Amino acid sequence: MTRDRSDVLLAVEGLKVYFRSEDEIARAVDGVDFEVHRRETVCLVGESGCGKTVSALAVMGLISSPPGEIAAGRIIFSGRNLLNENDNGMQKIRGRRIAMVFQEPLTSLNPVFTVGEQIAEPLRIHLGLPEAEIRKRSARLLQDVGIDSPDERLKDYPHQLSGGQRQRVMIAMALACGPELIIADEPTTALDVTVQAQILKLMNRLQQSHEMSILYITHDLGVVSQIADRVYVMYAGVIVEQGSLEQIFKTPRHPYTQALLAALPSRKKRGQRLYSIPGHVPNPAYKPPGCPFHPRCPKATPPCRGLYPGMCGFETGHWARCPVTAGRGPEDWCR
Amino acid sequence: MNPERTALPLQLEQPLAPKRTRLAEFWQLFRRNRLSLAGMIIFAFFFAIAAVGLVLTSGSHPIFDPSQVRLQEKLRPPLSAPLLESLKPEERPSLSLYLFGTDDLGRDVFARMLQGAWVSLTVGFVAVGISVAIGIILGGLAGFYGQQHIRLEQMLATAVLLAGAGFLAAGPWTAGLALLIIGLAWLVWSISPWGIGRRDAPHRLLRVLQIETLMVDTLIMRFVDIMLCFPSFFLILTVVALLPASIYNIMIVIGLTSWEGTTRFVRAEFLSLREQDFVGAARALGVGNLRIIFRHMMPNAIAPVLVSATIGIASAILTEAGLSFLGFGVPPPHATWGNILSDGKRFIFDAPWLTFIPGVAILIVVLSFNLFGEGLRDILNPKLRERHS
């Protein structure tokens, strides 16, 4: 299935984000490419520390400049390279065309302002709407995200709402100006499982009704299976596999993806020992040479230790950074 | 084409970040903050000078004599040479020079500053030592045992104890001593493992004694509140006015009026640490309470205490200077930088060096303590360290 080039909303190319401290450089994001097309949900999956949140913050321009820096790459949004924008330019995009939903709804909302005031802000500043219109819209937004008695809730303070309600408010705030892209950074990790399911259903519905794209960051493959159209798997700051939902779940090609899926408990594995990947994620400042996964990889071969692998194509739209799986030799390491 | 299909052995021991001891990491963080590094260097320098100064100015024939009165040489400016003809041999200053000039009694200011350094330092350290000790004990008790209730019998035991102490101080020795011992023994027994667990006292009367009253935490914090009500400088002044003037009284009084901050810090740290998982884990392993307190919690709680102790020394030195200014400082013959400074205020127009030298010296030393303390605080506070995103 080929997509029209004009369908690409966000294209991240060769992004590298480094954090410098006095004696070391942490390469949190080390050459990452991904795309989000219009009207699709893309999931960025990986363990904690793999660089997925940093990538999202880089898109929003929220990396704090010392100690972080964008070492290389381009972030193309609707034809413009966001990395060339100054803060003023980014400010017009944030909240208006790209919005973000964060992980912890209690601390992400300002405790001393009402919910209504916080939703009204982007409406007032980006859209310049009159007050009456703002009130109507805010109530409608709350209703859209599934909060009952929206007019009452607008006057509440964040601490008066439940966790699920707070996250819905965050989503409403993100939706307020009708953005083209919503970046959600593990929005359900801090919530109960039942609430989690509701929020996921909500996001699916909103994506359809508002015709927008979602970049969903998570470590939970269960979540991925419920909302993703396409999936990017990240490890140690690089993308190791990308493909459609079906391709990744049915035929994972990279050993890391395979291990992640093998580690999921399921009814079929009842009574057996749970699989876990031996070893641990490398420190971003001290990554091993060659393939970043090779120390823990059951299929590693001698070339994996020294040669950095490129992305190897499998089916259409399905790429994995493992030449060994693709049957390539060291002279053709998928570069 | 088939590459070598022999899989590599799993390398589970990967190169991690280089090992660094806690001390080395601390030192590295500290080095980055220029000001606090400067503070620490000056502080160490001051310490060295005080120690050296003590040696150089004590004894009956000190190298620099701080108490040698030479009325004919009074109020000489710094770096002036003495009129050697008018001085007896033992009156001559070493180095044949008045490095910092002389005061209104002809005493060598340099020598007095050297002597005073040690005394000021002692005042600061002892006062802060007392206040930190009280703070740690009270704060630790409140934080750790805070939720436990004090039983009626423990209150009675304390009352007996205090009565005994009172009698001891006021008059009847034997009665006082007896009450003291009885009270102490009773209190200790009621806190001990045998005493605490008893819930099934046979006699109804004894059961009354086990009624629970206030919580330990409430009691201690109320006490802190009460002490906080009295503005500290004024309180110190009042007490110092009532007691005979002596260096020990001053140190003790400053110490006894400044423990509230430390208590609050220690209590807050203990309260939060108590809930943390590593304490629960230690308990689950059967580690005893005392060991938990000292070996596990205390090293974590020490951080804010260190910071407030460093800053406390600085403020104790300033307080002593203030007391001297008002006439209630450390009495002669001890020289402290505070009383050198306040002695000089009478001659501020004729001999400004008498105020400037100790004033600037106090400023530098106190500044260094403050910088050092703030540097410590920045380092020991993980929240203020720069985050990654």
Next chain:
Amino acid sequence: MVAFIGRSLVQKIVTLFFVSVVSFLIIHIAPGEPSQVDPLNPKFTPEMVERFRQAFHLDQPLHVQYAYFYRDLLSGRTVSWKDSQPVLRKIWERFLNSLPLFIVGTLITWTISFPVGIHSAIFRGGAYDRSATFISYVLISVPGFFFAYILIIFVVNQFHVPVIGMETFGMGDSSWLFRVNDRLWHMLLPSILGATGGIAVLSRYVRSQMLEVEGQDFVRTARAKGLPWERVHYHHALRNALLPFVTMFGLILPGLIGGSVIIESIFSWPGLGRMAYEAILARDYPLILTINFIAAVLVLIGTLVSDLLYVIVDPRIRL
């Protein structure tokens, strides 16, 4: 909310009781029996002790003493030993003198500290921040009266600012405008002096509060919403950072007595602090003890006020 205030009030009353007991017990630090007088202590002669006994009814049991002490204090019967004036009236007069100094000093302190601290926090690490920080440290570390004398020497010679007392002699007959002007002129140096120490401490505290708030998640959310940076800092962050300061406002009340002793002595300002100092010098115990008690009461009122303000300002407590 009412429960919160109610509980606070009850706590304060209980504390007040204990404070009164402690204030009362301070007398007993002094030697009680003539036989206990240390012959080397010049502050206590046997006559002095006798006088003590008389005034404080030390021959009565403890609780009776306590009753007498507070009866005298609260009804204004307590009389100064120095000039036999009723203590409460003396305190009131001097209080009125200290008040304008206190108000002006506090105003200067608070109006300067906040912009300095906030600016330092927002532009953390910049030249402004570093110089403001260094100056603050120096101001905190200077011995108060040393700084005062330096100020006096430099300023007085240049600008002829008066440094003694509250007003110039012989002003009594001049017009109202002249007198006010004169008073203000006299107030200038002492209030600036009092303010500098306060500015140093408060601006550091403002800065650190602001920094702490800036690191919190909702500030990141505000930026992610595309709000301009002024709104992010001055609307979102500041409003949260200010919370503890509103409560601190109540606690500056006790500063009326505590901080001003040295300043008033240097400038011969006839205020409450200086009166306390003179009382101590003159061993005027009724005055000393009364002032102590009043200082403690002021603190309690101050904390009650700050609790009230806290309730008003923080929605998490209110609802």
